[in-house]
Amino acid sequence: MKTFFCAVVLTTIVLLSGGYAYAADDNYAFEDPKQRETFLRLTAELRCPMCQNQNIADSDAMIAHDMRRKVYQLMQQGKSEQEVIEFMRARYGDFVHYQPPVTPATSLLWLIPIGFVLIGGVAFIARRFYSPTDKQEQEGNDEAMALAEANRILEEEK
Amino acid sequence: MKKVTLFLIPLVLFAGLVVFLFQGLFSDPRERGSMVVDKPIPAFSLPDLMHPDLHYTPAVFEGQITLLNVWGVWCVTCAVELPYLTQLVEQENLRIVGLYYDQDLDPDFGTKTVTGVQQEVKNMLNRFGNPYSFNIFDVYRDLSLDLGVTGAPEHFLIDQHGVIRLHHVGDINERVWKNKIAPVVAQLKREMGSSDS
Numbered sequence A: 001m002k003t004f005f006c007a008v009v010l011t012t013i014v015l016l017s018g019g020y021a022y023a024a025d026d027n028y029a030f031e032d033p034k035q036r037e038t039f040l041r042l043t044a045e046l047r048c049p050m051c052q053n054q055n056i057a058d059s060d061a062m063i064a065h066d067m068r069r070k071v072y073q074l075m076q077q078g079k080s081e082q083e084v085i086e087f088m089r090a091r092y093g094d095f096v097h098y099q100p101p102v103t104p105a106t107s108l109l110w111l112i113p114i115g116f117v118l119i120g121g122v123a124f125i126a127r128r129f130y131s132p133t134d135k136q137e138q139e140g141n142d143e144a145m146a147l148a149e150a151n152r153i154l155e156e157e158k
Numbered sequence B: 001m002k003k004v005t006l007f008l009i010p011l012v013l014f015a016g017l018v019v020f021l022f023q024g025l026f027s028d029p030r031e032r033g034s035m036v037v038d039k040p041i042p043a044f045s046l047p048d049l050m051h052p053d054l055h056y057t058p059a060v061f062e063g064q065i066t067l068l069n070v071w072g073v074w075c076v077t078c079a080v081e082l083p084y085l086t087q088l089v090e091q092e093n094l095r096i097v098g099l100y101y102d103q104d105l106d107p108d109f110g111t112k113t114v115t116g117v118q119q120e121v122k123n124m125l126n127r128f129g130n131p132y133s134f135n136i137f138d139v140y141r142d143l144s145l146d147l148g149v150t151g152a153p154e155h156f157l158i159d160q161h162g163v164i165r166l167h168h169v170g171d172i173n174e175r176v177w178k179n180k181i182a183p184v185v186a187q188l189k190r191e192m193g194s195s196d197s
Helices: A002-025 A033-045 A062-076 A081-092 A107-157 B002-026 B076-092 B114-128 B142-146 B174-196
Strands: B066-071 B095-100 B132-137 B154-158 B164-169
Touching: A033 A062, A033 A081, A062 A081, A062 B142, B066 B076, B076 B095, B076 B114, B076 B174, B154 B174, B164 B174
Parallel strands: B066 B095, B095 B132
Antiparallel strands: B066 B154, B154 B164
């Protein structure tokens, strides 16, 4: 039991320290803790252009290193959060930011869900108000047809 | 009539899905429009890789058509395309300039020296061919970042006014040259010819 407990503690330590390994390798110093927050937010929001779906804080690709350094440099120059994002956008396109702007191409992302809700709503209302009678009629038809069919078979078997 | 529509709706949806997924098979998730095409090359002042005293500015691209090749000795694909690029320089009379950057040479906490890098570059060019008129050394990789480079090799075709006309990510081989780059080079040459006369 004791060995098991030790193993669990050790594993936890190893797993936790792994997460810090990359963060330690470039230590950017900030005078203001708020600036540090901004830096962390920016590196989490900017997407590594080379990797498939990783932000630049997570990625160990060289381009992500360089972009983190650039974000830091720009912030030290007193650039605002928005200006840093614009800087990256001018070089790597909208792809680089995890908040896509509304453009004709991306508008589908918002319009399609709204469209589904509208279609669903219309269908719901239509069912609610028109279908009971339709359904009865349909059922009546079905019954009549089944009866006719049964009669036909009976006729045939005679 | 109603039955036909009920049957058609899922069929149409299914057909749409098939078309959508089918084209997905041939799309490249890494392909993105470049932001620098039709813009002048960003301002820079960087040293020559072999002669660090020599500095280059965007003025080196004026007056002729240049293929700017982003590369490094650590990049395997770059080594693969070197012989073909060398052949292009001879056959097509193309001017190729290297934009060199090193992965291991962190300018601030470097593990490698510049002379070490120069030796590696010399060895590699001796082995595979040297297509470069000269190599610009992107020490802090700032120019690469300004150009929207994500890795190596990447290529920029620059016209005689220093404007980027084509951005190609990946290596240049015969197929890429014929289909993608040669037509633009031909067009640039025509433009140059008409402005001269």
